[in-house]
Amino acid sequence: MSLEISLLGALISLFFILVLSGTLWWMLHPHAFVTQAAAKARQSVLAVKKIMVPTVGLPHTERSVELACRLGRKQMAEIYLIYILEVPRTMPLGVPLSDAEKEAEAALERATQIVLLHNLPMQKLIHRARVAGDDIAKLAKDMEMDMIVLGIQEEAGSHIDPLNKTANAILKIASCEVIIDKLPSS
């Protein structure tokens, strides 16, 4: 018996078997079973749609921006970058603080670059307050945040991180979920 194999026929056969086997393999490998408790935990994190991240422009607060972005990436959470300008009670809130504002804008700009790398929606805000912690907690409530992610660093030597006292205030007052990312003193 002489056989003629057409090139097109061979290609169709190859296509047929590849598509068939690939389809069946994909079908037979669904994701693993999830218990109700695990599902509840997963969904409660996926429900976090608005994350506030206070920053002061230091490396550990920028790291907290990255952490917040990773927490919110799957559900495309909106990231709210906030820089609190603490104004001493000896001065009016509206006092010109051009150098501090420039520093705040620069800090928010760096944080913005991190958020943009994750393609997440974002907003940024510079806000003046007497006490940062109280103000962050109040803003979070007013803006209906689901979570606050705050980076702090252990106090070491002469350098004092202003967010440490802020962290205490937020933990006491905030009505939403709070994640404190505390780095050891380097």
Place this chain on the structure above:
Amino acid sequence: MQNQPVAVDNPLPPSPNPPSSSTVKPTELRRDVSIWGSFTWGYADVGADVYVALGLVIGAAQGAAPLAFLVAGIVYILVGLAHTELAAAYPVSGGGQYYTLRGLGDFIGLITGAALLLDYTICISLFAVASAGYINFFFPVIQTYSTSIGPFKDVNLIWAAESLSLIGLLALLNIRGIRESSLFNELIGATDMILETIVVLFGFLFAWKPAMVVTQYNTAFPTTEKFFYAVSVAIISYVGLESISQAAQETRRPASIIPRTSIALIIVVLLFALSFPVLALGILPWDTIAKREGDPVAALAHEIPYIGFLAGHVAAILGATIVLISANTGVMGASRLTYSMGEFQLVSPWFNAVHKKYHTPVRSIIFFCGIAAIQAIFAFLSGKGAMDMLVNMYAFGATLAYLLVFVAFIALRNKDPHAPRPYKVPLNIRAFGMELPVLAIIGLIATGGMLGIVLWTHPLGRIAGPGWVIFWMIAYCLYRKKNKLPLLGNIKRDWEKDHIAILTSAEEFEYLEQYKMALEKKAVTRG
């Protein structure tokens, strides 16, 4: 109360009093269908389509048969995607009837249910008869036997008895429980798929001539009416997807598994449905295949080197098995659908009785297998014309049901946006304050056109099909009137509570939590 979940291991104690129409508490169907089982419920219809419809479609579409399958296939993809989304979002046993009930109300749900019941009973009878026909390949004496009974001439009593025996066997198998019949489907489905794949691969590699396909397309293009008739016959493979939906309430983790089995089925269906006509027209003249309406695959396989010498036997075994599991899919679909309709008080709860030992809807199985047996008897008494009638009504039921499902699909996207959709049909736009699924709208237009084609090209379908639906509408009105239930209105139902119960029962906890959170958010939004 609808869809009250009850663990199978802890069934409800038998009620001392017969349940009233409003207090039916059905025992839940067992979740025994695996991924492969879910897939093969649908695949059964696909394989049967090739064995039963290939000759018919080529006979009508001639050289344009691949095009006819392609046109039907495009509509089929749209139907398939819509069913994938709906079956995953609403993993209950009603399928299209449940979606239309939930999206469009009780009366439309009844019409859809009636159309699907028509298809399932014909599925049982048509494919049981065809299976017996393939078995008779090994007994040529039976093929040629005929007798006269009164005014009925050329009646093949032995073939009829074989067909009725097969229907009885399938009824028993399904009464025993879904585990047994699912295993049956799984084994035969796997075997058949392997054998069909061998035919396709060997055919394309060693016997197929592309020039012959082109020549036949150019020289044997059918008339418009014949072409559309062929398209409407090719459409019968749609019912495969509905079967997956029907098994949803018995499928393990349905919301996760059904999108996969359903999409896999769409792809596999298209592969086989397009491969066979292209292969056939590249090996044999169209009229040769048309003359072998009863065993076109055997005629095709006979021409293939290496396996040709076994062609008759292989094709006969393949045909007998695949059409038998298709008939089995019909038994499953009809009984599960009636179970769902009974729960929702669209038909009498008499159908809801579940077998004490096997937890299967025994009355539905017996009732619809009985109807299928009557259809088969009429088929044998009427000769070839009766088989045409079965195909006509089959196409009518499928296109009517899918048309209504598309309307329900669009309605549910807007009425029930909070239900988690593990799979969502792509291409959606927002306009006029609504979500408009573009593909579903195209599917609605396409199935509407298909229904028009069926009514145009199937004279019996346009009489017998609507007649069947009207029969169920009358039964519905009588039942609802007797029980003082709204005739055209809807019974009040707590869909959200039901949906939570469905997802809990299905152990789809991720989607359950998603749904609960969406409901909480909705409650907060509404204050």
